[in-house]
Amino acid sequence: MVHPQEVDVIVAGGGPAGCVVAGRLAYADPNLKVMLIEGGANNRDDPWFFRYLTVPSPGIYVKNMQRDGVNDKATFYTDTKASSYMRGRQSIVPCANILGETSFTPPPMYTRASASDWDDFKTPGWTAKDLLPIMKRLENYQKPTNNDTHGYDGPIAISNGGTITALAQDFLRASDAIGIPFSGTEHSLPSVDLDTSHASEIWAKYINRHTGRRSDAATAYVHSVMDVQTNLYLRVNSRVSRVIFEGTKAVGVAYVPARNRAHQGQTVETIVKARKWVVLSSGTLGTPQILERSGVGSAERLKKLDIKVVSDLPGVGEQYQDHYTTLSIFRVSNESATLDDFLRGDKEVQRELFQEWETSPEKARLSSNAIDAGFKIRPTEAELKEMGPEFNELWNTYFKDKPDKPVMFGSIVSAAYADHTLLPPGKYITMFQYLEYPASRGKIHIQSANPYVEPDFDSGFMNNKADFAPIRWSYKKTREIARRMDAYRGELTSHHPRFHPASPAVAQDIDIQTAKGLMPNGFTVGIHMGTWHRPGEAYNAAKVHEDLKYTEEDDRAIDDWVADHVETTWHSLGTCAMKPREEGGVLDGRLNVFGTENLKCVDLSICPDNLGTNTYSSALLVGEKGADILAEDMGLKLRMPHAPVPHAPIPKGAPATQQVR
Numbered sequence: 330m331v332h333p334q335e336v337d338v339i340v341a342g343g344g345p346a347g348c349v350v351a352g353r354l355a356y357a358d359p360n361l362k363v364m365l366i367e368g369g370a371n372n373r374d375d376p377w378f379f380r381y382l383t384v385p386s387p388g389i390y391v392k393n394m395q396r397d398g399v400n401d402k403a404t405f406y407t408d409t410k411a412s413s414y415m416r417g418r419q420s421i422v423p424c425a426n427i428l429g430e431t432s433f434t435p436p437p438m439y440t441r442a443s444a445s446d447w448d449d450f451k452t453p454g455w456t457a458k459d460l461l462p463i464m465k466r467l468e469n470y471q472k473p474t475n476n477d478t479h480g481y482d483g484p485i486a487i488s489n490g491g492t493i494t495a496l497a498q499d500f501l502r503a504s505d506a507i508g509i510p511f512s513g514t515e516h517s518l519p520s521v522d523l524d525t526s527h528a529s530e531i532w533a534k535y536i537n538r539h540t541g542r543r544s545d546a547a548t549a550y551v552h553s554v555m556d557v558q559t560n561l562y563l564r565v566n567s568r569v570s571r572v573i574f575e576g577t578k579a580v581g582v583a584y585v586p587a588r589n590r591a592h593q594g595q596t597v598e599t600i601v602k603a604r605k606w607v608v609l610s611s612g613t614l615g616t617p618q619i620l621e622r623s624g625v626g627s628a629e630r631l632k633k634l635d636i637k638v639v640s641d642l643p644g645v646g647e648q649y650q651d652h653y654t655t656l657s658i659f660r661v662s663n664e665s666a667t668l669d670d671f672l673r674g675d676k677e678v679q680r681e682l683f684q685e686w687e688t689s690p691e692k693a694r695l696s697s698n699a700i701d702a703g704f705k706i707r708p709t710e711a712e713l714k715e716m717g718p719e720f721n722e723l724w725n726t727y728f729k730d731k732p733d734k735p736v737m738f739g740s741i742v743s744a745a746y747a748d749h750t751l752l753p754p755g756k757y758i759t760m761f762q763y764l765e766y767p768a769s770r771g772k773i774h775i776q777s778a779n780p781y782v783e784p785d786f787d788s789g790f791m792n793n794k795a796d797f798a799p800i801r802w803s804y805k806k807t808r809e810i811a812r813r814m815d816a817y818r819g820e821l822t823s824h825h826p827r828f829h830p831a832s833p834a835v836a837q838d839i840d841i842q843t844a845k846g847l848m849p850n851g852f853t854v855g856i857h858m859g860t861w862h863r864p865g866e867a868y869n870a871a872k873v874h875e876d877l878k879y880t881e882e883d884d885r886a887i888d889d890w891v892a893d894h895v896e897t898t899w900h901s902l903g904t905c906a907m908k909p910r911e912e913g914g915v916l917d918g919r920l921n922v923f924g925t926e927n928l929k930c931v932d933l934s935i936c937p938d939n940l941g942t943n944t945y946s947s948a949l950l951v952g953e954k955g956a957d958i959l960a961e962d963m964g965l966k967l968r969m970p971h972a973p974v975p976h977a978p979i980p981k982g983a984p985a986t987q988q989v990r
């Protein structure tokens with residue numbers, strides 16, 4: 330299809346928010362010409378997307394996250410300078426670079442933000458109460474529920490996926506044993522009910538339980554419309570370099586090929602005009618760069634780069650936020666059902682699992698992301714006393730009066746979340762925990778008007794001391810949970826803090842009996858050289874009643890480990906905040922960029938504060954809210970339900986045993 334040089338609305342960036350806006354608006358009015366310009370490839374043509382739609386996370390994660398110079402499914406933002414807060418490390422924050430965002434990741438975990446997170450935006454129209462109908466309309470919720478906070482006719486399918494591992498049940502029982510109550514369907518649900526901040530639960534995923542397939546924003550919102558209408562134009566592999574202004578009015582965009590391979594390295598721009606709106610949806614790390622290249626940002630900074638100033642907004646690119654992940658890995662019994670052998674490349678296991686997925690995807694083990702259960706938690710008064718003055722100050726001002734805000738998120742991965750080619754044999758679980766509301770802040774700014782030049786990025790990870798105590802506290806919690814699981818067989822010591830060898834808290838590796846069971850005919854299994862390596866005692870979780878005791882030195886070891894290992898949760902937000910201009914804000918409550926006309930930002934960069942959740946649902950929500958606002962601005966009415974979602978090709982063999990919807 331030849332693309333027009335002028336449309337009504339241009340949406341720059343096809344992540345979840347951009348897909349929602351483009352798809353909803355185009356479907357609302359077949360006469361409205363909408364162009365979606367995405368820097369990455371079309372996920373519809375991606376073989377991984379078609380063939381292995383829901384291949385579980387760790388293996389494909391590792392494969393797709395390789396920073397090997399040829400991987401174009403992700404954009405890697407690396408801290409420009411080494412950080413003293415991370416003992417000289419530089420963080421790497423990968424962002425998706427493909428339509429719909431999730432196609433290169435496992436099917437994401439589905440959780441929602443707490444009600445107070447939205448209320449804290451302090452913006453009319455954006456309270457949790459205002460947003461609940463929108464949260465509902467995007468869902469095709471397929472889990473049992475007894476409350477009225479879910480929707481059933483929306484384009485995004487949410488379910489538990491194909492299989493819940495026995496390890497997840499073991500985890501939930503052990504969590505309950507240390508005071509994190511299990512929330513079944515009759516009770517409050519920390520992941521989705523907007524209020525519960527201390528409980529555990531079976532985690533939902535973006536998987537359609539009728540087909541076992543991933544449910545992603547591009548398929549749900551964009552391909553669905555392109556299948557039935559001709560007014561949605563999709564440009565992929567195209568990077569928006571800047572917004573074209575006439576005075577302060579946005580009238581179009583310029584884009585360049587995503588990879589600068591042609592034209593002797595010259596930057597060759599294509600210009601598309603927008604009669605009505607330019608919408609920037611290039612994500613928390615993409616949108617502020619486009620704004621700055623277009624003359625919207627700190628006037629001082631832009632002048633130094635010889636960029637003409639359109640609107641002086643020093644807040645652009647500031648207040649970068651994320652959630653901070655640490656992963657600790659534990660050994661589990663040889664009988665445990667984990668995905669380690671699959672991820673390790675065992676051909677027989679791979680054949681079995683792929684076959685299962687081909688024939689019965691709706692109940693297959695691969696119709697999952699292997700992250701089946703988790704918790705959100707808040708500390709008790711006694712625990713708070715041990716968390717130091719910096720965190721207590723934050724607690725008093727930020728958390729204390731907001732009982733719906735969890736401090737930490739934790740979940741079990743039924744496999745080692747690591748590179749299996751480098752791990753010893755065995756079965757593993759990973760405790761995946763992240764800090765929900767870090768106090769630390771980072772920033773991103775362009776270093777040149779040239780769209781191919783890497784930006785100046787400071788993730789800011791751990792630059793506020795208050796962030797150490799909750800991660801330390803949660804590491805101890807997850808360790809106590811692991812020790813109380815029936816399947817527990819020790820710790821993968823390389824993935825734990827380096828405690829003093831004489832400390833009672835020292836990490837204990839697999840016991841000899843379990844090790845021998847792994848390779849009964851091996852020559853060396855069970856022989857541990859020297860005193861530095863301690864095999865644990867044969868384990869009996871039923872006998873664990875006491876928590877491990879940690880000295881101050883142990884706590885320091887944990888903090889060093891956090892500094893050495895903490896990383897992104899890929900939940901970037903906040904660089905173009907919706908808040909008053911005089912407070913460093915970039916947008917008003919209708920997502921208009923201050924000092925400009927016809928220009929909005931619609932993605933997670935708009936968040937003025939953090940959201941205590943896995944952020945995909947919030948990106949969809951911001952997209953839906955943005956679509957509402959734009960439709961109102963243009964006098965349109967969105968059509969509900971959305972266009973029918975095309976299901977990915979049914980795999981060969983018997984299709985789903987349940988009806989597809």
Ligand SMILES: Cc1cc2nc3c(=O)[nH]c(=O)nc-3n(C[C@H](O)[C@H](O)[C@H](O)COP(=O)(O)OP(=O)(O)OC[C@H]3O[C@@H](n4cnc5c(N)ncnc54)[C@H](O)[C@@H]3O)c2cc1C
Nearest residue numbers: 342344346368437438569612615899932933943944945948
């Ligand atoms: C590896 C990974 C795993 C994740 N797991 C989960 C999970 O389990 N659960 C969950 O809820 N969330 C998860 N997330 C987070 C979630 O995906 C993000 O919060 C969400 O995608 C943010 O949406 P967005 O629309 O704001 O921006 P983005 O998703 O960042 O989308 C921006 C889009 O714009 C494109 N773009 C950037 N610059 C330009 C440009 N100049 N021109 C044109 N296009 C451009 C990008 O290629 C991208 O497609 C994960 C993210 C990643 C990266």
